[in-house]
Amino acid sequence: MTTVVIQSLVKRYGATTAVDGISLQIEHGEFISLLGPSGCGKTTTLRCLAGFETIDEGRILFDGRDVAGLPPEERDIGMVFQSYALFPHMTVAGNLAFGLEMRRLRQAEIDRRVRAVLDLVQLGGLGARYPRELSGGQQQRVALARALVIEPKILLLDEPLANLDATLRDEMRTFIRDLQKRVGISTLYVTHDQAEAMTMSDRVVVMFGGRIAQAASPEVVYDMPASAAVARFVGQANVVPGVVGVRADGLPAIHSPVGLLPLPLGLQLAIGTRLSVVARPQAIGLSAARAANSASADGAAAGGVAANIAARYFHGAFIDYRVAVGGQMLSVQAPAPARHQAGDEVQLGFDAARLWAVEAA
Ligand SMILES: Nc1ncnc2c1ncn2[C@@H]1O[C@H](COP(=O)(O)OP(=O)(O)OP(=O)(O)O)[C@@H](O)[C@H]1O
Ligand SMILES: [Mg+2]
Missing domain, CATH: 2.40.50.140 (Nucleic acid-binding proteins)
Structure with a gap:
């Protein structure tokens, strides 16, 4: 389990300030949802945590350690990107095994974990397929499986269920939540679906224009919104x-x-x-x-x-x-x-x- 501390984080792209001074602490094993309108800086926040962006101001600490300069592969993070970002030239099984091979696990252990996680996301028979041979929802589940299979300390999920039908979405929600609690993975979850954010989260963080408007339990955000804008955005x-x-x-x-x-x-x-x-x-x-x-x-x-x-x-x-x-x-x-x-x-x-x-x- 890991505590993530974000202190006064600023990330600019040219004239655009995508993240404008956010501070947030994700406790050991806590599940936090980031909610906010398109362009408010959710993905940028995740990318900064994962190490895909150099930050302009502020600090990010994992268990008290400043991660500046630490490359993504050394951050022990599982991430599902908004656009899946599967490796197109690798099969489903290859995509899943990749992170484990990087971590030099034994082949038998890799095979076991890949099989188990494929079953988990209900793609048992599809290990030999390539991403282009899968539907959008299946690709999304492979992306989720790839993030989970390495059993990371921190999970960053960017709309991981957006392309699934209602039933599968429901199952995956429960599945993510159970696994997250069982393994104790500190999780930051981006979603446009407010109901999803409310049902899954320990805390909901509402963002507007690169800033945090409110960070509180789902009940507090719903019953005691910090502003009219938060009230209108959440429900x-x-x-x-x-x-x-x-x-x-x-x-x-x-x-x-x-x-x-x-x-x-x-x-x-x-x-x-x-x-x-x-x-x-x-x-x-x-x-x-x-x-x-x-x-x-x-x-x-x-x-x-x-x-x-x-x-x-x-x-x-x-x-x-x-x-x-x-x-x-x-x-x-x-x-x-x-x-x-x-x-x-x-x-x-x-x-x-x-x-x-x-x-x-
Ligand atoms: N690589 C980039 N170069 C320039 N501007 C960028 C880049 N990435 C993001 N931005 C800008 O930064 C702001 C925040 O973008 P971000 O992707 O974090 O939004 P988001 O909250 O994830 O939105 P969505 O819900 O649409 O995914 C936007 O104004 C966006 O246009
Ligand atoms: Mg985004």
């Missing part, structure tokens, strides 16, 4: 501008275009603070609009906000509603079956325990 989020004020009964509340919202639990905010309220689609409840004669004069004080269903989308397990209120369009998810139709008047309920607030956007 669906309604982000509503507001100002902290008081309700008619004197209790604090947030004045917003969608009505009075409860103060997120646990947040101490001074009256007059401008902020953005983050409400996940599951944090908002929908109920049928009350009849006019029973409606309270102050709907918000009674805990409901009048709104209109603009559209609804069936997702199988849940219904995704678009709800128009106060000039905003909110996304609200409720368990199937659908109980409201487009055009219906509804009441929204905001759950204070599931709201969050970030700096005004």
